[in-house]
Amino acid sequence: MNPRPALFLIILPVLILFSCTEDDVPPLVDVDMPYVLTHPAHFPKMPIPEDNELTVKRVALGKKLFFDKILSLDNSQSCASCHDIDHAFADPRKGSVGVNGHVGTRNAMPLINLGWEKSFFWDGRSATLEEQALLPIQDPTEMASNLEDVINKLLAHDEYPELFDKAYGEPPSEATLAKAIASFERILISGGSRYDRYVEGDTNALTASEKRGMSLVLDSHTAECNHCHVGFNFTDHTFHNTGLDRGTIDPGRLAVTGDLNDEAAFKVPTLRNIALTAPYMHDGRFETLEEVVDHYANGGQGHHNQTPLVRRFILTPTDKEDLVNFLKALTDEAFVENPAFREE
Numbered sequence: 001m002n003p004r005p006a007l008f009l010i011i012l013p014v015l016i017l018f019s020c021t022e023d024d025v026p027p028l029v030d031v032d033m034p035y036v037l038t039h040p041a042h043f044p045k046m047p048i049p050e051d052n053e054l055t056v057k058r059v060a061l062g063k064k065l066f067f068d069k070i071l072s073l074d075n076s077q078s079c080a081s082c083h084d085i086d087h088a089f090a091d092p093r094k095g096s097v098g099v100n101g102h103v104g105t106r107n108a109m110p111l112i113n114l115g116w117e118k119s120f121f122w123d124g125r126s127a128t129l130e131e132q133a134l135l136p137i138q139d140p141t142e143m144a145s146n147l148e149d150v151i152n153k154l155l156a157h158d159e160y161p162e163l164f165d166k167a168y169g170e171p172p173s174e175a176t177l178a179k180a181i182a183s184f185e186r187i188l189i190s191g192g193s194r195y196d197r198y199v200e201g202d203t204n205a206l207t208a209s210e211k212r213g214m215s216l217v218l219d220s221h222t223a224e225c226n227h228c229h230v231g232f233n234f235t236d237h238t239f240h241n242t243g244l245d246r247g248t249i250d251p252g253r254l255a256v257t258g259d260l261n262d263e264a265a266f267k268v269p270t271l272r273n274i275a276l277t278a279p280y281m282h283d284g285r286f287e288t289l290e291e292v293v294d295h296y297a298n299g300g301q302g303h304h305n306q307t308p309l310v311r312r313f314i315l316t317p318t319d320k321e322d323l324v325n326f327l328k329a330l331t332d333e334a335f336v337e338n339p340a341f342r343e344e
């Protein structure tokens with residue numbers, strides 16, 4: 001039997017259907033429809049750069065790029081290869097593996113509430129998300145590509161030129177590529193943990209143990225966690241040497257500022273979704289939260305630049321359990337399950 005007439009009968013009504021809806025109903029999404037960010041009331045307003053207002057089309061384009069292997073040298077790796085949504089966009093591997101099999105010395109950071117961050121990477125070498133976005137693409141140990149090749153691939157692609165035009169009114173370029181990726185990163189907001197429900201007034205959202213752990217983290221001048229992991233995103237945006245090693249293995253912030261006070265100092269990371277983002281610290285040296293807490297309670301290794309805020313303190317087994325239980329209450333299941341953040 002010749003299948004063509006049957007196929008035609010199926011396609012024809014579909015075509016009619018499409019032409020009708022296009023004539024009668026205005027398009028649902030306007031080209032410049034703003035993307036409305038939603039976040040809990042106890043978060044401040046997110047600063048958005050004037051030249052990259054958030055729109056639905058920009059966010060959608062950024063998402064497509066984030067999951068697209070076209071950004072890497074041999075089309076083998078996307079941003080999501082190292083930033084895995086199941087781990088709150090962190091990498092469960094100690095060091096991330098680049099396109100040529102190179103294993104990095106730093107652990108890939110989670111991507112959470114980035115729109116409020118003041119600098120990016122463990123050493124804070126990027127000041128904006130737009131600036132940050134182009135670096136992994138060109139990093140020889142990560143995606144190992146170069147911007148000229150990537151832009152040429154995007155220009156030759158059958159969808160991207162139109163998508164960039166709709167989002168920015170311009171063809172793919174370094175600037176629009178960076179802006180689109182940054183737009184997707186800004187919507188990665190996490191504020192739905194049980195701790196947040198507690199802050200919003202639901203006093204039953206945390207268990208008794210978690211509440212005790214919370215006061216150890218947030219109020220205690222023994223543990224001092226709150227000196228650095230402070231505010232709605234559990235970071236004061238500074239850099240510290242927490243005494244992980246006696247000597248300097250990775251110069252950290254020193255490489256950016258040249259200031260010896262920054263030797264082996266690293267960015268204070270958020271504690272949100274921390275139960276999902278193992279292994280821990282800039283080099284992924286600790287597998288468990290208990291090991292991290294032990295590091296602090298033991299007072300560090302005594303590096304000459306170690307912060308005085310990390311010093312030995314007494315932590316009973318119950319304290320430790322409570323503290324870790326509180327850290328686990330910072331998990332936001334709705335964040336990691338959000339289909340808007342997952343590859344379609």
Ligand code: HEC
Pocket residue numbers: 066071077078079080081082083096097098099104106107108109110111114117119120121122123132133134136137141142143181185
């Ligand atoms: C090969 C693995 C790998 C790939 C691919 C990768 N990253 Fe990363 N990412 C890392 C590592 C490792 C770090 C920490 C590096 C450092 O501090 O020097 C990081 C850090 C970041 C940070 C900083 C977060 C913060 O809180 O400061 C952002 C943002 C980020 N990556 C976004 C991206 C984007 C966007 C892409 C795709 C264009 C991407 N990454 C591709 C491994 C990767």
Ligand code: HEC
Pocket residue numbers: 217223224225226227228229239240241242244265266267268269270271274277279280281282283289292293296297307309310
């Ligand atoms: C002096 C500031 C400071 C204090 C005090 C502090 N931290 Fe940290 N915290 C940091 C910095 C900086 C890092 C990253 C260190 C690194 O990787 O070299 C970090 C890393 C962490 C990590 C790993 C995060 C990740 O994504 O890998 C956890 C968990 C953590 N701290 C919990 C705590 C707890 C719990 C306390 C209190 C017992 C505490 N911190 C006290 C600054 C501090």
